[in-house]
Amino acid sequence: MKDEIKYPFGFLLTRKHFENRYNWREFSLPGEWTLYFSPKNEFVSSSSNAVHIAILGYFFDIRNGNLKEDSIIDKLKRSLEQSNELFLDEISYLSGRFLIILSQNGKLNLFHDVSGLRSVCYHSHYDVVASHDSLVSEVVGDTNVEQVYFKPSEISFSYHTRYKSIEKLIPNMTYEVNTRTLERYYPTKDFPSKSKEEIKTELKQYLSETVKWVRRSHYTPILSLTGGGDSRTSLAILKPIIRDLETFTYMKDTSNASDYAKKTFLNDKKIVTSIVDNLNLKHRFFEISTDECVDPEVIKTIKHNVLSNHGLNLANDYYNLYGKKDYLHIRSTALFNVGKYIFQNSTLKIKEWNTQLIAKNVQKWTLIEDEQQNIEHLDHLLNHAQLTNWYNYNPLELLFVSYRLIQWHSGVVGESDIAFNTMLLLNSRQILDLMLSYPIEERNENKLFNDLIEDLWPVLNYWDINSTENLKTKYIEADKQKERLAQINKQLFQNIITPSTSQSDQLTRTYDNQGVVYKFQNQDIQSNDSYTLTFNLSGFNDDDILCFTTQLFYNNPKGRDKITVTSNFLGESDLLDLFGKREIRLTIKDFSPNEPPYIKILHHQATSTRSWVEASRIWVGDFSIV
The missing domain is CATH 2.60.120 (Jelly Rolls)
Incomplete structure (x- = not known):
């Protein structure tokens, strides 16, 4: 394995002895805990009045993208002096990829970003918390840990890792490391009702501040561009820094693929080429390397880091193309699925949810064929997530954020960590609430993102979504249809x-x-x-x-x-x-x-x-x- 890409953006929080063989930075915390972390991670901390806050990873306030990290952490401390509720409200405005470590009243609590971009794994019986399940296993001692899962599909909708007794912290729950207990802190009330115009106005304000942070950060932003609507939305959001933005599109060898796959990639290339040429974007196409052309040691290291099989060869190519510079990969995934509601149309009108209904609609991810076993699994997940009340939220969307993102999406991000850091433009609880409060039927028709594109960079609507048609071809066809209708x-x-x-x-x-x-x-x-x-x-x-x-x-x-x-x-x-x-x-x-x-x-x-x-x-x- 390659040690230089082992546990990228890694960290370890433990009271156990650890030989710091990776030359990570060390930071002491109350209760004899020590935080070890890769120097690739940003880190700030502050103490006062028996309150200690440390934040690992990049973060910013969506209300003010120019606000410095020290100022943000000071605001968090002041909010704690008033109430825990005010502290939770403050962190709801934080976006980024981060882990908050809060020491107060003899407790040491962990909070991470809303989609769990910053993975957190913990052992049920040892004082070990880390960024990677394999790192927890390494610290505990491989002889004390048993690998029980070998395929991502086996844990695709759960809080498990590949190892017995090593679990993942699901988003919107805090983990208290001394007592090894979990507590849900979002949602704890109904999301507010707002008009569509209020939602879009607020969203645009937060996204504008997000772009300000990207501009002032030390990262070089890079966007994966496809023929789909999600990356088009990201591109519209990033318009103010378009001259600083690099874009790319990966292609696959489709010589042995189905006709549908061939058409999909061909359409993607045609659409992206037209967008890039007409908007003069910085862009590169590249084809994913075959098994014969990748470094087997890189692939072996990725497999050690994460249990995922999304695109190991693609991650190898990312490493070769982008691994030598501080790139920030802006992904149009994860919470974008919330913005357009990805569940069946039949679920739109359901007002009274029960375990059976929920289990039926998440079976495509649990992959449990037996109906009763699937219901029991879902019931266990609800109890673990402490989702006894989902207020006015759709339980399918809460479960998607809780259990789907920390498996599928965490694996995708974990693979590419060897090359660059990752960003989601929508990654804050306040933005999540705004999207969830948008009429669900209209989200299902992708109207929220279409409207954002129309407001932020309307020319992008010239190109159709996942189709080589555009407004010109549609106009010509509409003219022909008009003539046919006349006849x-x-x-x-x-x-x-x-x-x-x-x-x-x-x-x-x-x-x-x-x-x-x-x-x-x-x-x-x-x-x-x-x-x-x-x-x-x-x-x-x-x-x-x-x-x-x-x-x-x-x-x-x-x-x-x-x-x-x-x-x-x-x-x-x-x-x-x-x-x-x-x-x-x-x-x-x-x-x-x-x-x-x-x-x-x-x-x-x-x-x-x-x-x-x-x-x-x-x-x-x-x-x-x-």
């Missing part, structure tokens, strides 16, 4: 409406704007001259509804009592009283073949003036069947 409507008119007239000359028919204008051809109109439009309903089902629009154009009061409109669905009225457009809905079963729907236009006075021909014309169009 369909024209055919409908010819088949549905049968015109007749008392005059010897046929009516004039002019196609106009998805409809037809009917009028007399001969302007020599006699008293009681009329024309009738009869609607042919044969060929329709009884339950069909024929929808269309009529429009009459005459509105001069001097013409009252000159022309009458008679209809078995409009009634009998003076032409003046029917001026304008009317939307008509005719239920087929309400009419018989012997008495079909009709409209009759009747003149009461003789005239030879062309204006009266125009006065009695009628437009009928916009046909549809529902």
Whole structure:
């Protein structure tokens, strides 16, 4: 194995003897605890009035991206002087990838970021807490630890690690190391109800401050760019620093892949190429190395660090491409799934949840086929997470954050830690609450992120999501569809409406704007001259509804009592009283073949003036069947 990439961004908190073979920094904490940590980690601490706070990893306040770390930690101490609730409220505004160590009143509590980007593993029987389960095993002594899981799928929705008695701290719970006890601190109340505009305004403020922090940090930001909507959202958020941002897209050898996989990667490349070329982004494509081209010692070390099989060869390539510089990989994953609600549509309307319903909807992650065993597993997870009350939160989303992210996403991040640090732009509890308070049906349709893109960098909506279509191709296609609809409507008119007239000359028919204008051809109109439009309903089902629009154009009061409109669905009225457009809905079963729907236009006075021909014309169009 390669020691230089063993336990990247690692830390160890213990009261046991530890030979510091990795030359990590050391920091003493109350209760004879010692914190060892890789110098790649940021670290700040402060003590006063029997309160000691240390924070490992990068962090910032989403209310003020320019606020220094020392100022933030001072605010946390002041909040503790008032109440624990105020302290928890303050850390809800923190984003980043961090571990907070709080010593107070003889207790030593651990808190980490909302999605668990900073992994925390602890032993159930020994005073050992660390960044990696294998590091806990190393410190405890491999002879005292048994590996019981060998595949990520075996623990894909749990708090377990690959080792017996070594567990992961799930997000939004604090671990007290002296008593080895857990306590949930979020959520403890309903999330506030806010309007969509309030939510978006607040989100944009927090994201703007997030970008300020990225700009002032020592990291070089790098964004993985795909043809999907999530990375498009991240790109829109990062627009203010776009000239400092590097982007990349990895490709796979799809020669032996399915047609669907080939199409997916080809589309990704086409979409990304168009975005990059038109926006002049700093970008690179690279193809993931094959097994023959990777360093086996690098792969072996990654496997020692984490139990994950997302993309070991990809992590090897990350290491070669980006491992020599302080890159911050901005991922469009994890909490982005909360922003668009990833569960089945059938769950949207559920108001009363129970264990059976929840278990059914997380089975795709628990992978437990037996229904009763799956329910029992879910019940155990709820008890471990102390989720006896989920307030107005959706329990599926709480469980996703608690158990899915610390396994799947933690593994993905853990693989790439050998190359760079990781950031999620949405990684704070306040931002999580804002997303969860957005109407769930609209999140399910991805409207929240689409609206953010429209507000932050609307040109990005020019490109379709996961499709090579764009606004130009859609416009051209819409124009073609409009022409096709016009032809369909024209055919409908010819088949549905049968015109007749008392005059010897046929009516004039002019196609106009998805409809037809009917009028007399001969302007020599006699008293009681009329024309009738009869609607042919044969060929329709009884339950069909024929929808269309009529429009009459005459509105001069001097013409009252000159022309009458008679209809078995409009009634009998003076032409003046029917001026304008009317939307008509005719239920087929309400009419018989012997008495079909009709409209009759009747003149009461003789005239030879062309204006009266125009006065009695009628437009009928916009046909549809529902």
